[in-house]
Amino acid sequence: MAFLPAGAMAYTPSHLEANMIVLGVESSCDETGLALYDTERGLLAHALHSQIAMHQEYGGVVPELASRDHIRRALPLLTEVLTKSDVDKQAIDAIAYTQGPGLAGALLVGASVACGLGMALDKPVLGVHHLEGHLLSPLLASKPPEFPFIALLVSGGHTQLMRVDGVGRYQLLGETLDDAAGEAFDKSAKLLGLSYPGGPAISRMAEFGDPAAYQFPRPMLHSKDLNFSFSGLKTAVLTVVKNHPANICEQDKANIARGFVDAIVAVLTAKCVTAMKESGLKRLVIAGGVGANLQLRASLNAAAAKKRFQVYYPELEFCTDNGAMIAFAGAMRLKNNPGLATRDYGFNVRPRWPLQELVAA
Known part of the structure; x- marks a missing residue:
């Protein structure tokens, strides 16, 4: 069963148009990740906070605690990424965020941060499928397939x-x-x-x-x-x-x-x-x-x-959830179809989102 039409555009250099910098925001479960990906220079910087220590006491992820921690971590991680990459926030061309699947409350934090930033900076935003991020993450390696x-x-x-x-x-x-x-x-x-x-x-x-x-x-x-x-x-x-x-x-x-x-x-x-x-x-x-x-x-x-x-x-640091894979997946989608990003900053999340429902780029 093919998920998307056979004519959907594959990522090759010939399909790339203007250079763009994409901010990725990941908050689907118990990791808060932000990253900047440049379609010419590659991954500029990424920052990740894991909630493992917080959840160990309970023997598993507590959704409410996860959501609250994402709120605390997102903006400091953004500052860290901008500092590491020496990129001004106005240089960001688009913001990609994990729209689903994942924990509803956790997804809402990432979506609201991304859309709030988009509105403040007048930048387009794009919801990304978490599994597509994982599928494409090996392409971030030094020798991608x-x-x-x-x-x-x-x-x-x-x-x-x-x-x-x-x-x-x-x-x-x-x-x-x-x-x-x-x-x-x-x-x-x-x-x-x-x-x-x-x-x-x-x-x-x-x-x-x-x-x-x-x-x-x-x-x-x-x-x-x-x-x-x-x-x-x-x-x-x-x-x-x-x-x-x-x-x-x-x-x-x-x-x-x-x-x-x-x-x-x-x-x-x-x-x-x-x-x-x-x-x-x-x-x-x-x-x-x-x-x-x-x-x-x-x-x-x-x-x-x-x-x-x-x-x-993938590199070991990109096996678990991370912002780099979301930034990369968003960049590849936007290079194939820039019209996917929107300045309509109302958002919804999809805690259950089968990959077969993902629309073509």
Whole structure:
């Protein structure tokens, strides 16, 4: 199923017109990010504040606290970005902000900041799809992939395989039927008593585990399609934990973590290899927070060497939510169609926004 018309314009240098500087504002969940992207010079500066320390006490993101913290952080981060880049605010040509998907209150903060700045500076604004930002984030690397490529978007809220033929040209190949991979990481980590965020914690613990101690199921590994399912794997971890004595020793926690990580990485890798084979493409792009996982990177790198395709990752600082990917996605959209930006500063956000509803640039 193609998300956008096949004629949607892909990003190539020949499509670029006048140079522009775009401010990106990201506030979809628990990171506040601002960045300036110049279509000639590249990323000028970015600044990010993570709310991890604030939410750790609660074992997960508290939406109301997240929204309030975005309010406190946005303008100081803007000042930081302008100072780092030595760009006057009047030199900004357009402002892109995350319109969705995400937490409603958090999205409203970023949208109001962007539209308020737009009105104050008389600059056009553009709402950007958060997932498109992630999909295009590997293009910010020093050696970006060329179109077309297969993309694995893997995060706390999403696990999808897509064919990407250009900016605005996306075809869904497969997706999770229940829990996202990052969600399974976080929930399984919580079962082991690990702190938030669970994904990095369980991955670190897995490094000390015995891979032969627990053989967890590989859900949908042989399903003959490119869909995923991780709720059963999470349940398998829960069953093992419940069947243990009250206090699980640290080594056994590490063994359980290793079994879980090996299972989820095996499924993600196998589906990527199948997608590469079926598409005939030679470039695989990994996007989203789970793309920073070292076990997943090692597995995909080994598969790429064996099957002779190339794999690309965003820089580690751009795996999680950030303003740079929003500024970049907004810039690419505006270069294809400058009319997308508006000086109508009334705004709405879209907490649930399927990528297939994204209109062509």
